[in-house]
Amino acid sequence: MITVLLGFATSLVYGFADFFGALSSRKLKPLFVTLFSGLGGLVFLLVMSPIFGLPANPDAIFWGALAGLGSAIAVTALYASLAIGPISILSPLGAVMSALIPMFFGVLFKSEQFTTVGWLALLGIVVAVGLVGFVPSDDVRLPSAKGLLLGLTAGTFIGLILIFINQAPTTSGLTSVVVMRAVSAATIGLFVLISFLINKNVSRSEFSLGHKIWLMVAITGILDSSANVFFLFAMRNGSLTVVSVLTALYPLGTLILARIFLKEKIAKVQLAGVLLALSCSALLASGI
Numbered sequence: 001m002i003t004v005l006l007g008f009a010t011s012l013v014y015g016f017a018d019f020f021g022a023l024s025s026r027k028l029k030p031l032f033v034t035l036f037s038g039l040g041g042l043v044f045l046l047v048m049s050p051i052f053g054l055p056a057n058p059d060a061i062f063w064g065a066l067a068g069l070g071s072a073i074a075v076t077a078l079y080a081s082l083a084i085g086p087i088s089i090l091s092p093l094g095a096v097m098s099a100l101i102p103m104f105f106g107v108l109f110k111s112e113q114f115t116t117v118g119w120l121a122l123l124g125i126v127v128a129v130g131l132v133g134f135v136p137s138d139d140v141r142l143p144s145a146k147g148l149l150l151g152l153t154a155g156t157f158i159g160l161i162l163i164f165i166n167q168a169p170t171t172s173g174l175t176s177v178v179v180m181r182a183v184s185a186a187t188i189g190l191f192v193l194i195s196f197l198i199n200k201n202v203s204r205s206e207f208s209l210g211h212k213i214w215l216m217v218a219i220t221g222i223l224d225s226s227a228n229v230f231f232l233f234a235m236r237n238g239s240l241t242v243v244s245v246l247t248a249l250y251p252l253g254t255l256i257l258a259r260i261f262l263k264e265k266i267a268k269v270q271l272a273g274v275l276l277a278l279s280c281s282a283l284l285a286s287g288i
Contacts, residue, residue, distance in 0.1 A: 003238025004285040007246030010230040015253015017223035019261075022254070024216045030079050033217055035192055038185040040221030041228075045178045048229070053173025060172035061179050067164040068183025074157035075188070081150035089143050090151035092133030095248045097155025099126050102162045102244030112241050117283060124280035125245050131273025133251040162231070162244045170236045177228040242284055249277055 017037075024033045046054075081090045103122070106112040114122065143151070161180075168176035234243045252274060258264040266274075 001285050003234055003242055004246065004281055006230050006234030006237065007243040008249070008281055010227050010234055010243070010247045011249035012253040012256070013223050013227040013230060014247065014250035015255070016257055017220050017227060017253075018250065019254045019257040020216045020223065021220040024213055024220060027213050028217070031188065031192060031195075033220065034075050034079075035185060035188050036214075037217050037221035037224060038181055038188065040218045041225035042178065042181040042185055042221075044222045044225045045174055045181060045228070049174050049178065052229070054175055054178060055171070055173055057169055057172040057175050060168040060175035063164045063167045064176035064179030065183050067161045067176065067180040069187060070157045070161045070164060071180060071184040072187035072191075074154050074161060075184075076191075077150045077157065078154035081147055081154055084144060084147040084150065086137060086143060086147075088135045088137045090147055091135060091251065092130040093148075093151045094155035094158065095129045095133045095251060096126055097152055098158035098162070099129055099245045099248035101156055101159025102166070103241045105159075105163050106239060106241035106244070110240060112239050114241075121280040121283035122241065122245050125249065125277055125284075128273045128277035128280065129245075129248045129251070131269050132249060132255060132277060134267070134269050134273070136267045136269070159244065162240070162247065165228075165232060166235050166240045174229065174232070177225070177232055180228070181225065246281065246284075252277065 021030075021033055021037060024037070078094060081094065084090075103126075165176055165180065231243065231247060234246075255266060255270060255274075259266055
């Protein structure tokens with residue numbers, strides 16, 4: 001029960017972070033949003049570390065560093081795939097992939113087992129991920145080979161990040177996620193610096209957009225880091241497979257805030273996905 005609740009909370013908060021990140025990216029370059037929200041999230045985790053602990057555990061540092069490199073690759077591939085489009089196909093494709101990778105790992109290498117009804121619930125949530133992540137659009141073209149490759153790469157690395165964080169010792173506090181955020185921010189920061197030195201096309205006006213944009217960037221980082229913490233403790237209380245599948249429902253959080261703040265309509269297929277996700281999550285929470 002606790003695992004399902006924490007897993008569901010992880011997906012919602014990740015989705016909330018994506019919503020504010022998307023709004024920020026309308027005014028500021030997405031790469032800058034990723035960089036500065038990552039730094040803000042890192043500061044947030046460091047502030048929270050006295051509560052949850054930050055031991056210098058070598059294993060946690062190792063797996064956190066791998067997760068950080070994976071995060072930099074995942075974010076780059078994700079933005080690139082969505083830029084190519086169509087988003088209506090590539091977004092849910094990446095989300096489903098991010099659920100399947102940890103699911104297979106949990107079954108094959110961690111010997112996680114479920115009842116028949118449990119498997120049906122998990123598969124139902126995977127289907128729901130695709131439905132919720134679907135973005136209705138008049139653009140019905142099929143994705144290019146490059147778009148598919150980038151979308152699959154993003155989903156794969158997101159799934160690998162979940163596996164890496166899961167490998168950290170349960171007694172390592174926030175060490176793995178703090179290292180992950182630090183390595184990811186450093187990697188993306190290096191990329192931004194190199195791009196600036198090569199192209200020199202960054203205008204100072206991009207950094208003087210007003211406090212509202214930077215507040216949204218900060219909120220993005222805090223929510224994203226909060227989701228990291230939810231995910232960490234969800235896995236420590238239960239199954240990697242269950243938590244990773246629930247985490248892949250992150251488009252649900254974005255959908256909810258878009259409906260509340262932007263008055264965007266929820267498509268019937270998305271509503272069907274929400275209802276399917278809630279029903280299957282209830283089955284998992286029942287302890288099957």
